[in-house]
Amino acid sequence: MKKINVAILGLGTVGRGVYQILQEDAEKIAHKEHLQIFIKKVLSRSYHLDIPEEQKTANIEEIVNDPDIDIVIEVMGGLEPAKTYVLRALAAGKTVVSANKQMIANFWPELEEAAKKSGAGFYFEASVGGGIPILRAIDDSLQANTMRSIFAIINGTTNYILTKMTAEGLDYAEALRGAQALGYAEADPTADVEGYDAMYKLSILASKAFHARLPIEHVYREGISRITKQDIQYAADFGRVIKLLAIAKRRGDDVELRVHPTMIPLSHPLANVLDSFNAILMNGSAVGDVMFYGQGAGSLPTASAVLSDVIYAAHVEKPRYATFENRMGFVSPILHFEQNWVCPFYIRLTLLNVPGALAQVTKQMGDCGISILSAIQKDAREDEATIVFQTYPAEEQALQRAVAGFQEMQVVKEVGAVIRMED
Amino acid sequence: MKKINVAILGLGTVGRGVYQILQEDAEKIAHKEHLQIFIKKVLSRSYHLDIPEEQKTANIEEIVNDPDIDIVIEVMGGLEPAKTYVLRALAAGKTVVSANKQMIANFWPELEEAAKKSGAGFYFEASVGGGIPILRAIDDSLQANTMRSIFAIINGTTNYILTKMTAEGLDYAEALRGAQALGYAEADPTADVEGYDAMYKLSILASKAFHARLPIEHVYREGISRITKQDIQYAADFGRVIKLLAIAKRRGDDVELRVHPTMIPLSHPLANVLDSFNAILMNGSAVGDVMFYGQGAGSLPTASAVLSDVIYAAHVEKPRYATFENRMGFVSPILHFEQNWVCPFYIRLTLLNVPGALAQVTKQMGDCGISILSAIQKDAREDEATIVFQTYPAEEQALQRAVAGFQEMQVVKEVGAVIRMED
Numbered sequence: 001m002k003k004i005n006v007a008i009l010g011l012g013t014v015g016r017g018v019y020q021i022l023q024e025d026a027e028k029i030a031h032k033e034h035l036q037i038f039i040k041k042v043l044s045r046s047y048h049l050d051i052p053e054e055q056k057t058a059n060i061e062e063i064v065n066d067p068d069i070d071i072v073i074e075v076m077g078g079l080e081p082a083k084t085y086v087l088r089a090l091a092a093g094k095t096v097v098s099a100n101k102q103m104i105a106n107f108w109p110e111l112e113e114a115a116k117k118s119g120a121g122f123y124f125e126a127s128v129g130g131g132i133p134i135l136r137a138i139d140d141s142l143q144a145n146t147m148r149s150i151f152a153i154i155n156g157t158t159n160y161i162l163t164k165m166t167a168e169g170l171d172y173a174e175a176l177r178g179a180q181a182l183g184y185a186e187a188d189p190t191a192d193v194e195g196y197d198a199m200y201k202l203s204i205l206a207s208k209a210f211h212a213r214l215p216i217e218h219v220y221r222e223g224i225s226r227i228t229k230q231d232i233q234y235a236a237d238f239g240r241v242i243k244l245l246a247i248a249k250r251r252g253d254d255v256e257l258r259v260h261p262t263m264i265p266l267s268h269p270l271a272n273v274l275d276s277f278n279a280i281l282m283n284g285s286a287v288g289d290v291m292f293y294g295q296g297a298g299s300l301p302t303a304s305a306v307l308s309d310v311i312y313a314a315h316v317e318k319p320r321y322a323t324f325e326n327r328m329g330f331v332s333p334i335l336h337f338e339q340n341w342v343c344p345f346y347i348r349l350t351l352l353n354v355p356g357a358l359a360q361v362t363k364q365m366g367d368c369g370i371s372i373l374s375a376i377q378k379d380a381r382e383d384e385a386t387i388v389f390q391t392y393p394a395e396e397q398a399l400q401r402a403v404a405g406f407q408e409m410q411v412v413k414e415v416g417a418v419i420r421m422e423d
Numbered sequence: 424m425k426k427i428n429v430a431i432l433g434l435g436t437v438g439r440g441v442y443q444i445l446q447e448d449a450e451k452i453a454h455k456e457h458l459q460i461f462i463k464k465v466l467s468r469s470y471h472l473d474i475p476e477e478q479k480t481a482n483i484e485e486i487v488n489d490p491d492i493d494i495v496i497e498v499m500g501g502l503e504p505a506k507t508y509v510l511r512a513l514a515a516g517k518t519v520v521s522a523n524k525q526m527i528a529n530f531w532p533e534l535e536e537a538a539k540k541s542g543a544g545f546y547f548e549a550s551v552g553g554g555i556p557i558l559r560a561i562d563d564s565l566q567a568n569t570m571r572s573i574f575a576i577i578n579g580t581t582n583y584i585l586t587k588m589t590a591e592g593l594d595y596a597e598a599l600r601g602a603q604a605l606g607y608a609e610a611d612p613t614a615d616v617e618g619y620d621a622m623y624k625l626s627i628l629a630s631k632a633f634h635a636r637l638p639i640e641h642v643y644r645e646g647i648s649r650i651t652k653q654d655i656q657y658a659a660d661f662g663r664v665i666k667l668l669a670i671a672k673r674r675g676d677d678v679e680l681r682v683h684p685t686m687i688p689l690s691h692p693l694a695n696v697l698d699s700f701n702a703i704l705m706n707g708s709a710v711g712d713v714m715f716y717g718q719g720a721g722s723l724p725t726a727s728a729v730l731s732d733v734i735y736a737a738h739v740e741k742p743r744y745a746t747f748e749n750r751m752g753f754v755s756p757i758l759h760f761e762q763n764w765v766c767p768f769y770i771r772l773t774l775l776n777v778p779g780a781l782a783q784v785t786k787q788m789g790d791c792g793i794s795i796l797s798a799i800q801k802d803a804r805e806d807e808a809t810i811v812f813q814t815y816p817a818e819e820q821a822l823q824r825a826v827a828g829f830q831e832m833q834v835v836k837e838v839g840a841v842i843r844m845e846d
Contacts, residue, residue: 021709032634132713133560133564133565136563137556140559141559143452143455143731143734287723290718293713294711294712295713298711304709305564307567308567
């Protein structure tokens with residue numbers, strides 16, 4: 001039976017899950033996988049678990065210089081010291097398994113080069129979709145496909161907030177407080193609610209799926225903090241729900257990458273992905289639509305993905321690396337990152353109750369080349385009215401021009417919301 | 424760049440898909456995978472494709488005796504001659520990739536032994552869930568989990584028929600004819616509609632997931648041919664849909680395996696799996712609920728899974744085999760196959776309109792230890808009435824006793840339906 005020694009960097013939520021599974025299920029894993037995994041060191045600032053003294057260390061040198069340690073599991077999160085530690089481990093020839101989307105999205109080329117240089121493996125299934133086995137499916141199960149598109153719910157916090165707003169008619173602020181109280185959202189929720197976390201994950205996921213490096217700089221990003229319960233109600237009136245989607249599309253060398261609130265029909269496979277669940281819907285040239293659904297975060301689900309990498313790496317003779325079509329870090333000569341995507345839009349305006357107001361607004365849309373599918377007056381008061389538009393598919397830039405025009409009109413009191421739609 | 428030669432056995436729907444992808448996308452696959460795949464031979468009785476003469480053969484000996492052929496792709500289906508050909512290829516040390524659920528479900532131990540003996544690989548991702556990458560996910564992505572349960576829609580034909588019955592209020596016979604006209608159902612639909620196909624797949628899938636050989640003899644099987652549009656309507660009244668589910672549950676050494684029509688709530692993740700799509704929902708000790716969704720059949724989706732095995736096998740240095748806890752072919756000393764599962768039931772009875780009829784029926788249920796959640800009179804005519812019951816969770820055998828009792832009662836004109844429920 002093969003034996004390996006691992007070191008765990010970080011003992012937060014995920015680290016504790018990894019430790020727990022290796023403690024409780026070591027025998028089962030050994031039996032099924034013919035593999036014994038021993039925890040040699042755990043690096044942490046503090047230890048909330050009952051851990052043998054000889055496993056504890058605060059010094060990365062004790063790990064990278066220990067020839068018995070085969071695999072380093074980085075579950076600290078954040079950029080530093082995680083990146084320095086991972087580079088040190090890779091340079092020492094140790095395979096690294098990481099769940100750190102922020103680090104990987106930002107420094108993938110550098111990390112992968114370091115792995116290649118020493119021949120170490122570098123795996124990060126847990127960085128996207130928590131427990132959902134999506135990255136290995138792309139690598140080892142969908143190889144015969146040219147992937148065309150990704151539509152993904154890959155942030156559990158925002159999906160939880162939007163689910164609560166939808167099911168219980170809550171305001172964003174109320175739903176956020178509820179998520180914070182339950183530990184689904186951080187005290188400073190910015191990384192989740194403004195879409196940074198989803199942006200990191202989309203960059204990693206789409207790079208793998210499209211076999212091209214797609215840096216975060218090219219991901220359009222918009223969060224959910226301006227979504228109102230009115231917009232969710234109006235979406236329901238159209239048979240739609242609002243989800244924070246991470247979207248990637250590729251046609252030839254044209255790529256579009258975007259994270260934003262999106263109205264999708266109730267019949268969409270992602271519409272019923274509720275609470276903190278994640279799901280990734282991809283379309284491939286051979287397989288067609290394929291979707292993966294599961295817990296996108298949490299201690300044991302994320303540890304499931306981390307340990308899947310550890311076990312996989314232990315069986316692999318010779319690691320393989322990403323076969324990007326464009327060179328590491330250099331993307332611009334080859335790919336065109338499309339910013340002017342085409343989709344239908346939902347627009348909510350508050351107009352003054354004066355003759356010709358609607359005519360001015362609709363003329364502006366027509367002048368910008370935007371066709372209107374429906375215009376519905378939702379809420380008429382004495383001096384103003386709320387109008388909700390659905391457009392036919394229109395160019396993003398045309399829409400932005402129209403909105404800029406609205407903002408200069410006397411009759412437009414407020415551009416309440418502009419939300420992209422997908423079918 | 425690595426080069427491999429393959430032979431394709433069978434040029435039906437799946438074989439043509441494999442041939443097409445290897446023709447059209449060879450360059451893309453070579454680029455991404457550093458692997459060139461050449462088709463050396465295609466064995467078929469007839470050739471509907473334009474295939475070079477030197478690739479054609481009707482003689483398996485030309486394939487198994489050709490030292491240049493590395494991988495044999497068996498996409499003929501059926502037991503013979505597929506099994507003989509596969510055993511010949513494995514004996515000759517050639518890795519075999521197969522989509523043949525019937526052959527694998529029936530002869531897995533023998534096939535795997537043959538592979539082990541010669542050191543050949545044996546892969547069959549396409550045998551379950553068509554294009555959905557489920558078997559490799561179990562092997563390579565969910566290794567840290569003890570799998571607890573599987574709920575799966577793994578027969579596209581029956582899901583298509585039930586979807587049409589539900590959406591359009593069709594009778595079973597009408598929906599079947601429509602499926603046959605579209606090529607979704609065979610002229611003789613027995614293998615699909617009576618649950619044999621799902622039974623083969625469940626045996627393979629659950630064996631992989633539970634790391635134990637679970638032969639088809641232990642799978643309870645019931646098809647959809649007796650489902651009526653009334654039952655679908657009554658299910659809708661309860662907020663439920665009827666799906667043909669393949670269910671496997673394991674607790675310790677207790678296993679239950681069953682394929683039957685099942686009423687599930689509209690909010691269930693499988694409720695919105697429509698038309699010919701498949702989906703597999705599993706629960707693991709670490710990952711929790713995880714679901715895989717996609718095309719369960721069809722030329723290119725199934726070929727996607729076949730080629731994923733071919734490419735995977737080409738990269739693997741040394742094949743691994745199923746690590747079943749019980750010995751090949753011998754299951755009874757270790758596992759207990761539970762036939763007396765517990766679930767809520769839906770029962771539709773036609774009762775004569777005589778005083779005390781309902782009392783007799785409900786007393787019978789009480790005597791059998793079955794508690795009634797609801798009893799609703801659906802359709803009352805002058806001399807008879809339809810009553811629909813939902814029970815609390817009850818033992819299968821108690822239910823069977825109750826039904827046997829109904830059938831001897833004067834007041835029961837007909838036991839119209841007994842359908843199991845899951846939440």
